[in-house]
Amino acid sequence: MTEQREPKVDRCRTIPEATVARLAVYLRALTALDEAGTHTVSSEELAAAAGVNSAKLRKDLSYLGSYGTRGVGYEVATLVGHISRALGLTHHRNVALVGVGNLGHALAGYAGFGTRGFRIVALFDADPARIGQRLHGLEVHGMNALAEVCQAEVVSIGVIATPAGAAQDVCDKLVAVGITSILNFAPIVLTVPGNVDVRKVDLAVELQILSFHEQRKAAGLEEVG
Amino acid sequence: MTEQREPKVDRCRTIPEATVARLAVYLRALTALDEAGTHTVSSEELAAAAGVNSAKLRKDLSYLGSYGTRGVGYEVATLVGHISRALGLTHHRNVALVGVGNLGHALAGYAGFGTRGFRIVALFDADPARIGQRLHGLEVHGMNALAEVCQAEVVSIGVIATPAGAAQDVCDKLVAVGITSILNFAPIVLTVPGNVDVRKVDLAVELQILSFHEQRKAAGLEEVG
DNA sequence: GCTTGTGAAACCGTTCACAGCG
DNA sequence: CGCTGTGAACGGTTTCACAAGC
Numbered sequence: 001m002t003e004q005r006e007p008k009v010d011r012c013r014t015i016p017e018a019t020v021a022r023l024a025v026y027l028r029a030l031t032a033l034d035e036a037g038t039h040t041v042s043s044e045e046l047a048a049a050a051g052v053n054s055a056k057l058r059k060d061l062s063y064l065g066s067y068g069t070r071g072v073g074y075e076v077a078t079l080v081g082h083i084s085r086a087l088g089l090t091h092h093r094n095v096a097l098v099g100v101g102n103l104g105h106a107l108a109g110y111a112g113f114g115t116r117g118f119r120i121v122a123l124f125d126a127d128p129a130r131i132g133q134r135l136h137g138l139e140v141h142g143m144n145a146l147a148e149v150c151q152a153e154v155v156s157i158g159v160i161a162t163p164a165g166a167a168q169d170v171c172d173k174l175v176a177v178g179i180t181s182i183l184n185f186a187p188i189v190l191t192v193p194g195n196v197d198v199r200k201v202d203l204a205v206e207l208q209i210l211s212f213h214e215q216r217k218a219a220g221l222e223e224v225g
Numbered sequence: 226m227t228e229q230r231e232p233k234v235d236r237c238r239t240i241p242e243a244t245v246a247r248l249a250v251y252l253r254a255l256t257a258l259d260e261a262g263t264h265t266v267s268s269e270e271l272a273a274a275a276g277v278n279s280a281k282l283r284k285d286l287s288y289l290g291s292y293g294t295r296g297v298g299y300e301v302a303t304l305v306g307h308i309s310r311a312l313g314l315t316h317h318r319n320v321a322l323v324g325v326g327n328l329g330h331a332l333a334g335y336a337g338f339g340t341r342g343f344r345i346v347a348l349f350d351a352d353p354a355r356i357g358q359r360l361h362g363l364e365v366h367g368m369n370a371l372a373e374v375c376q377a378e379v380v381s382i383g384v385i386a387t388p389a390g391a392a393q394d395v396c397d398k399l400v401a402v403g404i405t406s407i408l409n410f411a412p413i414v415l416t417v418p419g420n421v422d423v424r425k426v427d428l429a430v431e432l433q434i435l436s437f438h439e440q441r442k443a444a445g446l447e448e449v450g
Numbered sequence: 451g452c453t454t455g456t457g458a459a460a461c462c463g464t465t466c467a468c469a470g471c472g
Numbered sequence: 473c474g475c476t477g478t479g480a481a482c483g484g485t486t487t488c489a490c491a492a493g494c
Contacts, residue, residue, distance in 0.1 A: 015437075016462080016463070017462095017463095018462085018463060018464090019463090020434055020437050021430070021434055023433075023437075024427075024429075024430040024433040024434060025414070025427075025430060027433070028412055028413075028427075028429075028430070029414070032413075042474090042475065042476090043475075043476070044475085049414065050414060051414035053464090053465080054475095055464080055465060055466070055467095056463090056464065056465080058475090058476060058477065058478085059463095059464080059465090059477080059478075061476090061477090062476085062477055062478070066476080066477065068475080068476050068477080069471095069472065069475085069476080070470075070471045070472045070474075070475050070476045070477080071471075071472045071473075071474045071475050071476080072472075072474085072475070072476090073474095073475070073476085074476090086437070087433050087434075087436055087437045087440070088436045088437055088439060088440025088441075088443075089433065089436055093432070093436055093439070095432070102331045102334045102335060103331045103335065105331060106327045106328045106330060106331035107428070109327045110327060110328065110428065112412060112428065112429055113428070113429060113432070116429040116432075116433070117429070117432070117433065117436065118429065118432050118436075156436075156439055157432060157435050157436070157439070180439065180442060181435040181436075181438065181439045182435075183428075183431055183432060183435060187253055187337060188253075188257075189250070189254070189274065189275060189276035195442065197435055197438045197439070199431050199434060199435055201426055201428070201431060202249075202250075202253070203332070203335065203337070203338070203408075203426070204249075204253075204337055204338060204341040204342070204343065205246070205249040205250060205253070206408055206424050206426060207318070207320070207338070207341075207342070207343050207382060207408060208248075208249040208252070208312050208314065208341070208342065209245055209246055209249060209312075209424060210382050210406040210407075210408060210422055210424055211312050211313045211314055211318055211342065211343075211381075211382070211406075212240075212245050212248075212311070212312045212313055213406065213422045214313060214318070214381055214382070214405065214406045214422075215312070215313025216313075217405060217420065218313075241484070241485070242484090243484080243485060243486090244485090267452090267453065267454090268453070268454070268455095269453085278486090278487080279453095280486080280487060280488075280489095281485090281486065281487080283453090283454065283455065283456085284455080284456080284485095284486080284487090286454090286455090287454085287455055287456070291454080291455065293453075293454050293455080294453080294454075294493090294494065295452080295453050295454045295455080295492070295493045295494050296451080296452045296453050296454080296493075296494045297452080297453070297454085297494070298453070298454085299454090
């Protein structure tokens with residue numbers, strides 16, 4: 001057997017995937033603290049606000065560097081800066097949204113994006129009846145305008161809010177235009193080239209997971225009672 | 226605080242958390258296969274449809290029992306049945322939705338729930354202007370009707386689609402009414418008793434995770450080119 | 451032959467516990 | 473003294489590889 005030693009180019013910039021997801025949550029909590037006028041937090045306090053334990057929080061933050069003060073805690077503003085930089089949020093990112101139906105409509109109007117580093121700059125839909133409409137100050141384009149519009153506005157993330165049947169086709173088009181990050185709300189697994197990142201949100205899956213635990217709780221009670 | 230040390234009752238019915246999440250995805254893929262008229266799938270095929278590798282899929286299914294046929298594969302209908310049972314989806318579960326703003330509106334109209342084991346049976350909002358309105362055949366109730374309505378309809382899951390500021394209060398009210406499973410769309414960490422399960426969906430967090438990878442890709446290119 | 455089901459190994463993430471430092 | 477930062481231990485998850493069985 002050939003001893004395949006991993007190249008192990010472990011430059012200090014390696015942040016575990018699980019940590020990345022939590023950094024976003026810490027950022028949210030820190031922003032809230034900042035707005036409340038708090039200047040300093042201990043790992044214990046911030047961990048509570050983020051719903052994790054303090055050891056995990058400290059380890060997560062340690063991947064960014066040593067930005068705390070022993071015996072004191074972390075400066076809120078400093079952490080906000082470092083986490084923002086780590087997540088690539090130093091400048092706003094432009095988002096294109098495809099599918100302006102039920103859910104897409106709601107996403108287009110969601111104010112939370114703007115305050116957290118993102119701006120929806122373009123809307124698309126396949127339905128001729130919707131093309132040309134204006135939603136929250138943006139015109140709905142047809143899919144054939146995808147390339148043109150995405151290059152004019154510098155779009156870095158695509159959001160798919162179409163029915164399942166259209167999603168893979170839309171995805172292929174987004175990839176063809178050069179988009180390499182996709183957030184998918186359609187209940188289907190997308191196939192993409194290796195350089196493209198996809199994250200998915202499936203509401204029914206979330207409910208089904210809750211259903212599983214609900215059932216287990218019911219079974220447990222039955223046994224006891 | 227309430228340090229609940231689990232007694233570690235490892236009865237054979239223990240399905241790992243990571244597996245539960247994927248079972249829901251398998252179910253989605255199987256339903257699609259079923260509708261397409263497929264009767265039998267191999268682990269390889271189903272794994273591809275679910276976006277995982279086949280070894281993982283087989284191990285996941287093995288927690289439910291041995292329902293495949295060696296040399297052949299799995300019968301679609303059989304698997305659908307077993308996964309549905311495992312997830313507690315043999316009967317429809319009733320869902321209460323709190324917050325009928327932008328997002329809540331979209332969720333109330335999302336047809337995908339009905340076909341996948343759930344039914345939204347009650348809508349609530351704190352805004353007097355919205356109370357009494359009808360949405361997709363359901364009346365919007367005020368928060369003071371929560372107890373009454375949730376007990377009349379047997380609600381097993383609560384969905385919070387309110388602004389962040391209202392979410393913890395709404396959550397407390399749901400818990401008080403006896404709801405032990407909550408899906409939270411508000412960008413805040415909810416505090417709940419130990420017997421209550423919370424799952425959260427934060428759209429901005431998802432985008433920030435994509436942003437991280439997008440940045441890393443950009444950094445990588447810079448280095449090469 | 452082919453594909454499932456599964457121990458064992460490798461991997462990753464979390465928790466512990468304490469050294470290090472302000 | 474208090475809190476951060478971190479090696480080491482632990483537990484859960486994924487992958488490997490092959491025996492079992494149609």
